[in-house]
Amino acid sequence: MQQDTLVEINDLKQYFAIEKGIFNRKVGEIKAVNGVSLKIKQRETLGLVGESGCGKSTLGRAVLRLQEPTAGDIYFNQEDEKVSVLELNNRDMRKVRANMQMIFQDPFSSLNERMTVMDNIIEPLVVNNIGDKASRKKRAGDLLEQVGLRREYLSRYPHSFSGGQRQRVGIARALSIKPQFIVADEPVSALDVSVQAQILNLLKKLQKEMDLTFLFISHDLGVIRYVSDRIAVMYMGNIVEIGEREELLRNPYHPYTEALLSAVPRPGQRRNRIVLEGSTPDPINLPSGCIFRTRCPYAEKKCAEQKPEWENVEGEHFAACHFKDSLELKGIKNRKRA
Amino acid sequence: MAESKDSILKKIGNYIKNIFSKNKKDKYERLEYASQSQLIWYRFKKHKLAAFGLTVLAILYFTSIFAGFVAPYTHVERIGDYKYAPPTEIHMISEENGLRTPFVYSYSKELDPETFQYEYVIDKSTEYSLKLFVESEPYKLLGFIPMEHKLFGTGDKDAPVFLFGTDNLSRDIFSRILIGGRVSLFVGFGGVFLSFIIGSLLGGISGYFGGVIDEIIMRAVELLMSIPKIPLWIAFSAAVPRDWTAVQTYFAITMILALVGWTGLARVVRGKLMSLKNEQFAMAARAAGASDFRIITKHLLPAFISYLVVHLTLAIPGMILGETTLSFLGLGIQPPAVSWGTLLQDAQDLTVLADYPWHLIPTAFVIVTVLMFNFIGDGLRDAADPYSSK
Numbered sequence: 001m002q003q004d005t006l007v008e009i010n011d012l013k014q015y016f017a018i019e020k021g022i023f024n025r026k027v028g029e030i031k032a033v034n035g036v037s038l039k040i041k042q043r044e045t046l047g048l049v050g051e052s053g054c055g056k057s058t059l060g061r062a063v064l065r066l067q068e069p070t071a072g073d074i075y076f077n078q079e080d081e082k083v084s085v086l087e088l089n090n091r092d093m094r095k096v097r098a099n100m101q102m103i104f105q106d107p108f109s110s111l112n113e114r115m116t117v118m119d120n121i122i123e124p125l126v127v128n129n130i131g132d133k134a135s136r137k138k139r140a141g142d143l144l145e146q147v148g149l150r151r152e153y154l155s156r157y158p159h160s161f162s163g164g165q166r167q168r169v170g171i172a173r174a175l176s177i178k179p180q181f182i183v184a185d186e187p188v189s190a191l192d193v194s195v196q197a198q199i200l201n202l203l204k205k206l207q208k209e210m211d212l213t214f215l216f217i218s219h220d221l222g223v224i225r226y227v228s229d230r231i232a233v234m235y236m237g238n239i240v241e242i243g244e245r246e247e248l249l250r251n252p253y254h255p256y257t258e259a260l261l262s263a264v265p266r267p268g269q270r271r272n273r274i275v276l277e278g279s280t281p282d283p284i285n286l287p288s289g290c291i292f293r294t295r296c297p298y299a300e301k302k303c304a305e306q307k308p309e310w311e312n313v314e315g316e317h318f319a320a321c322h323f324k325d326s327l328e329l330k331g332i333k334n335r336k337r338a
Numbered sequence: 339m340a341e342s343k344d345s346i347l348k349k350i351g352n353y354i355k356n357i358f359s360k361n362k363k364d365k366y367e368r369l370e371y372a373s374q375s376q377l378i379w380y381r382f383k384k385h386k387l388a389a390f391g392l393t394v395l396a397i398l399y400f401t402s403i404f405a406g407f408v409a410p411y412t413h414v415e416r417i418g419d420y421k422y423a424p425p426t427e428i429h430m431i432s433e434e435n436g437l438r439t440p441f442v443y444s445y446s447k448e449l450d451p452e453t454f455q456y457e458y459v460i461d462k463s464t465e466y467s468l469k470l471f472v473e474s475e476p477y478k479l480l481g482f483i484p485m486e487h488k489l490f491g492t493g494d495k496d497a498p499v500f501l502f503g504t505d506n507l508s509r510d511i512f513s514r515i516l517i518g519g520r521v522s523l524f525v526g527f528g529g530v531f532l533s534f535i536i537g538s539l540l541g542g543i544s545g546y547f548g549g550v551i552d553e554i555i556m557r558a559v560e561l562l563m564s565i566p567k568i569p570l571w572i573a574f575s576a577a578v579p580r581d582w583t584a585v586q587t588y589f590a591i592t593m594i595l596a597l598v599g600w601t602g603l604a605r606v607v608r609g610k611l612m613s614l615k616n617e618q619f620a621m622a623a624r625a626a627g628a629s630d631f632r633i634i635t636k637h638l639l640p641a642f643i644s645y646l647v648v649h650l651t652l653a654i655p656g657m658i659l660g661e662t663t664l665s666f667l668g669l670g671i672q673p674p675a676v677s678w679g680t681l682l683q684d685a686q687d688l689t690v691l692a693d694y695p696w697h698l699i700p701t702a703f704v705i706v707t708v709l710m711f712n713f714i715g716d717g718l719r720d721a722a723d724p725y726s727s728k
Contacts, residue, residue, distance in 0.1 A: 066621055094627040102625045110618035114374050114640040124626035157373055173622065 005077060006181055006213050007040040007063065012072030014055070014062045018284070028284045032058040033069070034237035034291075037310070040181070042077075045207065045214040047228030047245070049221055049260070053280065055237040056217045057105070060183040063215065064100050065093065076100065076181070098128055101174040105186040107166035111158040117144070117169055118154040124177040143172040146209075147202060164195035168202070175206065183215045188223060200227055221264050225249060230316070233257045236280060236291045243317035253319035255296050290322065298323060378644055381721035388717020391710035398707060402519030406479045408489045409513035410499055413676045416508050418495070419447065422694050423458055423504040432465055441465040444497040466497035503696035505684055514676050515700055521677035523707065525592055525661040526654035532596030533603055534650060540600070541607030542634055546615055556608070559601045570598055571660065575669040584675035591670050595660045599653060606649055610642045617641075644722030651715035655708035662704055678704050 014033040017026045032055040040046050050056050062069040065085055074085040078099055085096060101124070104110035111120050121140040125131055131139065141151040147168040158166055167187060174182055184203065188196040204227065206212060218224050224231055225245065232242040233256065241254040252258050259274045276295045281287050287294050293303035300323070308320045372380070382388060401408045411417060423445060432438050444466065445458045472491040479485045491499055501512040544555040574594040578587060614620060615638060623633050639646075658678075664670035665679025666686075673680060678700045684690065685697040 061621070064625055066624055097625065097627040100625075102622065104618040104622060106618055110622055112619045112623075112637055112641070114637075116373075123623060123628070127623075127626050127628045127632065159374075159377075170622075173626075177626075 004042045005039045006042045007038075007077075007215075008073075008075040009036060009038040009040075009063060010073040010075075012036045012059070012062060012074065013070045014058050014067065015070045030283045031237050031286055032283065033062060034286065035072075036234075036237070036239050038232060038239065038242070040213060040215055041230075042180075043207070043211055043213055044229040045216050045227050047224035047231045048215060048217045048234055049219065049224045049231060050234035051260075051280070052219060053283075054234045056219070056234055057185050059234070060102070060185045060215060060217050064097075064102055064183055066102070078180075094128065098124070098177045099179050100181045100183070101177070101179040103167075103171055103174050103182060103184040103187045106190050107163050107170055108190075110170050111166055111173075113158055115157075116154065117156055117158065117161075120158065120169060121154075121173045121176050123173065128177060130177065139176060140172070143175055144169075146175075146206070147172045148198075163191050164199065167191060167195075167199055171199075171202065171206070175210065178210070180211070181213045181215070183217070185217045186219070187216075189218065189220065196223065203227065221260060233260065236283060236286065238291055238320070240292065240321070241317075241319040243313075243319075244315070247315070247317050251317075253313050253317070253324040254292075254321045255298055256292050257319075290320075292321075374644070378718075378721045382717055385717035385720055387713045388721075391713030391717070394706065395710045395714070398519065398703075398710075399523055402516050402523055404479065405513070405516035405520065406477060407485060407487075409510070409516045410474075410488055410491050411510040411513040413509065413514045413517040414674050415510070415513075417498055417500075417504065417510060418508065420445065420498060420500070420504050420508045421456075421506060423498075423500055423508070424694070425503040425696055426498070426500045427460075428468065428499075429465075433462070438465075440468040442468060442492060442497055442499055464497075466492040466494055468499065469493055502699045503694065505697065506690075511681070511696060511699060514681055515678070515703055518676040518678050518681055518700070519703070521588060521671055521675070522658055522661055522679065522704070525588070525595065525677075526657040526711075528589070528592040529595035529599060529657040529660070530650050530653050532592065533600035533653070534646070536596065537600035537603030538607045538639070538646070541604035542611055542639070544604065545608035545611030546630065546634055546638070548612070552608070555604070559604055562598070563601050567598060567660075568663065571595075571664055572667070572669055574598075575664055580672070584671065587671060587675070591661055591664060594664075595657050599657060599660075603646075603649060603653070606645065610645065611638055614638050614641055644718070648715055648719045648722060651711060651718055655711040658704065658707060658711075 012033055013031070013035055015029040015031050018028045018030065019025065020027045034055075036059055038046070048056050048059070058067070061067050063074060065074070069086065072086070076083045076085050076096060076099070078096065083096055085093075088096060111117075112123075115123075118137065118140045121143060122136040125136050125139065130136075137154070140154055144151055144153060149165060149168050149172075153161075158169065161169065167190075171187075187203070188199050191199060200223065203214070207214065214227070216224065216227055228245050230243065231245055231248045232239050233248075233254065234240070235256050241248065241252060241257045248257065249261065252261060259276050262272060262274045274297070277297075278295050281291065281294050287304070289305050290296070290299070290303040290308050293299040296303065302322055306322070308322045310318055310320050311324070312318055313324060406412075426442050426445075428440050428442055430437060430440055432441065442465075443460045443462050444464065446461050447456050448459050449455070450457050468490055469492065470490055471487045472493040473486060474488045474491070476484060476486050498510075500510050502515065503511050505511055505514075540555050540559075544552040571594060574597070575591070578590045578594075582590065611634070615633075619641075620633055620637055623637050628636070661670055661677060662679040662682065665677050666682050668683065671677040671680055681697075681700040682704075685701075690697055
């Protein structure tokens with residue numbers, strides 16, 4: 001399946017300065033995203049997985065330029081034209097924004113409580129001057145039905161809805177200006193498990209109907225496994241491994257992926273869990289060489305000295321580890337090694 | 339013809355059905371379609387003390403707006419020779435006829451041969467009935483409605499009604515309080531409105547953009563807050579030319595109060611904006627391509643407008659007290675214009691206070707007004723708090 005690239009991220013960095021004292025002296029930087037390169041293909045769902053605080057959401061926001069990234073490039077293919085997102089001025093940025101939207105994590109704070117459901121949904125249309133009052137209303141109603149809510153809910157306020165219903169409204173809002181690319185930032189992690197499945201199925205259905213491309217951020221491997229075409233694993237602001245879903249899940253090359261996978265409970269199987277020692281390193285003083293070496297059970301001297309290169313393993317499968325070809329990752333069964 | 343009759347009957351039937359279904363409509367359904375401000379209003383109405391405050395204030399404002407009709411006299415009118423006349427007693431029980439409609443006796447002044455002071459003696463020979471909508475000299479209500487009646491009075495020049503007595507120039511204090519309320523009660527609104535604009539603008543800029551602008555504005559706020567209020571007021575009002583008209587002075591006072599009063603509000607707005615600008619709904623608006631101005635005015639300010647309303651309600655009494663203080667010190671409204679502060683100026687003299695204690699009555703109006711505003715602010719705060727149990 002050969003697809004065109006829709007979004008290309010090159011060496012993206014997002015640092016947050018830590019300031020101290022009355023003169024705001026800069027005493028350090030939190031390296032939330034530390035040199036991420038990714039390609040997201042048209043009509044695919046790229047799952048981005050990693051533990052809390054690894055920079056997943058920051059990356060998602062930086063891609064949409066909701067925060068100004070510190071360094072790097074983002075390219076967006078809009079109508080066969082490659083646009084460098086970070087170089088746009090405010091006016092051109094708005095045009096591009098119409099093609100990239102976001103679904104937020106917390107359905108309770110992502111809707112404006114002071115506006116009706118309809119006003120929430122048509123906000124992007126109003127801001128971008130699309131359509132008139134009647135056509136916006138019709139569109140909002142259509143969208144509500146598309147996300148599985150009743151058209152009559154348009155004049156209600158968000159406070160009368162449940163979490164799942166609110167998230168559906170949030171999805172309708174993201175879809176209202178017909179974007180190509182959507183960043184879904186943990187869209188189901190605030191919801192009950194039964195509702196999670198409904199929302200995931202809804203997203204899948206909408207993707208088919210509207211040819212959407214998703215960057216799907218989650219800490220839940222189960223969710224990622226269910227929705228993604230490809231999976232990227234993130235650790236401390238870096239992508240450590242990326243590959244096709246089945247390939248990556250069955251045949252991981254990075255020790256961190258291995259540890260993540262082993263943490264997923266599987267019914268009917270005795271778990272062979274790999275428990276990582278210690279906690280994540282301080283994002284202000286990242287370890288030298290490989291960032292994972294402080295917790296990696298296989299770390300050697302070389303890991304502290306040299307940053308591992310980003311290497312292709314097979315096909316579209318990449319991993320950043322010095323010993324990816326030689327390690328016998330023990331958490332993984334049925335390992336087919338060439 | 340028969341058909342149209344049927345259709346009319348049907349329409350009426352539907353109409354009745356609608357009324358019934360509307361009445362039966364669940365309370366919960368109403369809540370689901372209610373906006374935030376409606377929800378706040380529902381809760382506010384349940385707050386008894388606040389409702390009481392609102393009622394009292396409504397009466398106060400109403401009477402002082404229509405003071406021309408309610409007050410028996412004007413604020414500058416000298417009534418005969420009634421200097422320092424005590425409050426008129428209103429009687430219900432007549433010596434001859436027993437219980438009857440309210441009436442008053444007339445006063446007469448007599449010299450006390452021992453103290454050489456004039457004293458008022460009640461002349462019980464005639465009972466003057468108090469009448470509603472009594473005829474009076476023609477006047478213009480609010481400056482343009484021609485009227486020939488006052489709310490109450492005896493209709494007889496020999497029997498004046500001084501509910502709160504008179505002052506040293508034989509002016510009716512009750513009338514002066516009502517007319518003074520026009521300045522004192524409304525200076526709060528004007529001042530709060532102005533300080534609301536200044537405060538939310540500067541606080542908004544400060545909180546939303548942060549950085550150097552924030553630093554400058556906040557230091558300015560702190561500087562302004564560190565200057566003692568009264569000297570600052572005095573300095574400002576010393577700059578107001580003496581020959582300005584009452585209206586000009588009034589607006590000058592409003593400006594002075596607002597210029598000093600916006601700082602607290604700016605801080606509140608700044609803090610709220612700082613916490614709200616990173617909320618997901620603000621981020622969603624930014625992702626939709628909304629401008630900073632739209633995000634602030636359409637998403638962030640409405641999100642805490644209830645806090646602002648509470649803050650403003652609680653700020654009004656401060657303004658009223660400020661005006662009273664300034665006028666009391668002789669720096670605010672200048673006679674013959676009248677406000678509660680200038681009325682209290684007459685009460686500065688200890689001998690006046692000892693002999694004619696009714697000069698203190700304006701204080702009660704100030705206290706009641708301030709208290710009622712605080713009740714309302716309290717009620718609003720409870721109603722606006724989404725976590726309150728009520």
